[in-house]
Amino acid sequence: MQPDIYYNAWDLSCKTPFGSVREGERICLRFFVRSGKKTQKVSVKLRLDGQAEDQELIMAPAGVQNEFTIYERVFSVAKKGLYFYRFEILTEAGILFVGRDEDAVAVIRDFLPEWQLTVYGREFSVPEGLDTGIMYQIFPDRFRRTREWEPVNVPGKRSLHRNWYGRPLFKADIPDYQANDFFGGDLRGIREKLPYLRDLGVTVLYLNPIFESASNHRYNTGDYKKIDPYLGAEEDFKTLCREAKEYGIRVILDGVFSHTGSDSRYFNRDGHYPDLGAWQSEKSPYAPWYRFLNPERTEYDCWWGFVTLPNVNEEEPSFIDFVCGEEGVLSYWMKRGASGWRLDVADELPDGFLDEVRRRVKQENPEAYLLGEVWEDASNKESYGQRRRYLLGDQLDSVMNYPWRTAVLDFVGKGDAWLFRRRILSLLDHYPKPAIQGLMNPLSTHDTPRARTVLGVEHPVDPLEQGNYQLTPEELEKGRRRLRLASMIQYTLPGFPSLYYGDEAGLAGFSDPWNRRCYPWGQEEEPLLWFFRQLGELRRRMPEAMSAPLRFVLCEDGLAAYKRGNLVTAVNCGWETEHASLPEGAEILLAEGSVRWEGDHLALPSQSGAILRLLGPVGKGDEI
Numbered sequence: 001m002q003p004d005i006y007y008n009a010w011d012l013s014c015k016t017p018f019g020s021v022r023e024g025e026r027i028c029l030r031f032f033v034r035s036g037k038k039t040q041k042v043s044v045k046l047r048l049d050g051q052a053e054d055q056e057l058i059m060a061p062a063g064v065q066n067e068f069t070i071y072e073r074v075f076s077v078a079k080k081g082l083y084f085y086r087f088e089i090l091t092e093a094g095i096l097f098v099g100r101d102e103d104a105v106a107v108i109r110d111f112l113p114e115w116q117l118t119v120y121g122r123e124f125s126v127p128e129g130l131d132t133g134i135m136y137q138i139f140p141d142r143f144r145r146t147r148e149w150e151p152v153n154v155p156g157k158r159s160l161h162r163n164w165y166g167r168p169l170f171k172a173d174i175p176d177y178q179a180n181d182f183f184g185g186d187l188r189g190i191r192e193k194l195p196y197l198r199d200l201g202v203t204v205l206y207l208n209p210i211f212e213s214a215s216n217h218r219y220n221t222g223d224y225k226k227i228d229p230y231l232g233a234e235e236d237f238k239t240l241c242r243e244a245k246e247y248g249i250r251v252i253l254d255g256v257f258s259h260t261g262s263d264s265r266y267f268n269r270d271g272h273y274p275d276l277g278a279w280q281s282e283k284s285p286y287a288p289w290y291r292f293l294n295p296e297r298t299e300y301d302c303w304w305g306f307v308t309l310p311n312v313n314e315e316e317p318s319f320i321d322f323v324c325g326e327e328g329v330l331s332y333w334m335k336r337g338a339s340g341w342r343l344d345v346a347d348e349l350p351d352g353f354l355d356e357v358r359r360r361v362k363q364e365n366p367e368a369y370l371l372g373e374v375w376e377d378a379s380n381k382e383s384y385g386q387r388r389r390y391l392l393g394d395q396l397d398s399v400m401n402y403p404w405r406t407a408v409l410d411f412v413g414k415g416d417a418w419l420f421r422r423r424i425l426s427l428l429d430h431y432p433k434p435a436i437q438g439l440m441n442p443l444s445t446h447d448t449p450r451a452r453t454v455l456g457v458e459h460p461v462d463p464l465e466q467g468n469y470q471l472t473p474e475e476l477e478k479g480r481r482r483l484r485l486a487s488m489i490q491y492t493l494p495g496f497p498s499l500y501y502g503d504e505a506g507l508a509g510f511s512d513p514w515n516r517r518c519y520p521w522g523q524e525e526e527p528l529l530w531f532f533r534q535l536g537e538l539r540r541r542m543p544e545a546m547s548a549p550l551r552f553v554l555c556e557d558g559l560a561a562y563k564r565g566n567l568v569t570a571v572n573c574g575w576e577t578e579h580a581s582l583p584e585g586a587e588i589l590l591a592e593g594s595v596r597w598e599g600d601h602l603a604l605p606s607q608s609g610a611i612l613r614l615l616g617p618v619g620k621g622d623e624i
Helices: 187-192 194-199 234-246 317-324 329-334 351-364 402-414 417-430 433-437 451-456 473-490 526-541
Strands: 027-034 039-048 055-058 060-065 068-075 081-091 094-100 106-108 115-120 135-138 204-207 211-213 221-227 250-255 306-310 340-343 369-372 440-442 496-500 551-556 559-564 567-572 578-581 586-592 596-598 601-604 608-614
Touching: 027 039, 039 068, 055 068, 115 417, 115 433, 187 194, 187 234, 221 234, 221 329, 234 250, 250 329, 250 369, 317 329, 317 351, 329 351, 340 351, 351 369, 402 417, 402 440, 402 451, 402 473, 417 551, 417 559, 451 473, 473 526, 473 567, 473 586, 473 608, 496 526, 526 586, 559 578, 567 601, 601 608
Parallel strands: 135 204, 135 496, 204 250, 250 340, 340 369, 440 496
Antiparallel strands: 027 068, 039 055, 039 081, 060 068, 081 094, 081 115, 094 106, 211 221, 551 559, 559 567, 567 608, 578 601, 586 608, 596 601
């Protein structure tokens, strides 16, 4: 039985433009009602998030199409914010309430979810070239080392692995494990490998924390204005940034501002610094940064209960000035070459602090890139009972796209093309268009298992055994094949791919610290490395396609195909051979698996994929 109504927010015949809009931008909604239903009125109910009252927008009849009367309303929204809307139909029998299903399609039923409409600031923009580039993420201690000696005058207790290819330590090895075992990767090692990064097509280099810290991850900052001695000196950083720029690569730093280390010049619980720290005295200039919980000042607010990570009060004026002032941390390192920042745990930073961070970063360099760590849909995220406004133009440029990662890895591993489509379109529908250009799309990061392991190992492994677990030859091959499929998707969807160091060389690993093993210099899997170089070259040669809108053209069982400009990506993650009908003259640019032509159909066996270029004219209405 055919439905009596039709509206789909992801269908351009119903809503233009697709997705978010700028303040004041024209929006056209078209709602279809089967003719003869004695409809008296169709209206849009629009509501700004946090407000109880709706604004009613009455729709006008605008023609008939295939036995449906089209009701249309053109309007604009003057004030940026997060909006929601639904439809109401007045008939002789009463009011029908219309909400959406999981695919943004209209359904008549009470208490259904509404559609989201994101309205972003009129002046919101992100640095040029992000959407056509490639990010490379480096965990500095594990990328490359150029020296074998252990630096002196380093605060805290550290140990240094002499074997670069050795196994990191873990809490199963040392009950009081403090992540203070180092492999000695340094900034000079990164600088020496800039030609390698250029050959991968890298345009943005994201470094996990590089400031002095007692741990190998350096998220418990000891001194915000000092390079960790194991990494080198300030001059090494300046040289790295200068030479990276010559290769067309921007360097962005990890800003950890929700907490410091307890072993720091600011808190100084261990007494390793000459400064009077907050732990030592309430007269310390840093005392207002922290929250002590008892009169004796022996208990304090910590990040997720870790006593080595005392939380700071980001609304404390002296801390805001320390980070965001003219001589603050942000300006200090940008003046020395940094081209932007990734903000750790952005959902734990207050709005006012994020506003100040953006103000300072963009004042230093309007083309600086400001990225936030947010694990959910950042357009409608709530944290600590408050709706966040990360992406309306006042705070972040964009975010780490973890929901995207889930969508891609689930699709490649489980083969549900329609679920993949739904997840991707939902994100693109919700996120501001400038933010989409700057989306960091990772398959692996320092906080997740490596993609090869996720895709290759399909049974649970005890966390205490993960460090000793050896992937079987079958798991290694499965992970390698699926990683290539996932990367084809990663390099061709909107946003820009973020390659976690070593994924391209074949590294596998479960969660921290096994996802942080050293880059296997001299032991790379060359066919895999070649594949990633080809992907990088493809993005470099086809910037127009990488900036073009996305349109899914086929979703069936395990096969998904989508188009951007004259570029088509087709991936079959199912268990049977699938066929895609293509326009005459499509050229295969890169393939995984035994993809072959059968007449004018492309045959894609199970676990295979291809990126193709359409050689004929490409119009907006072209269908595959």
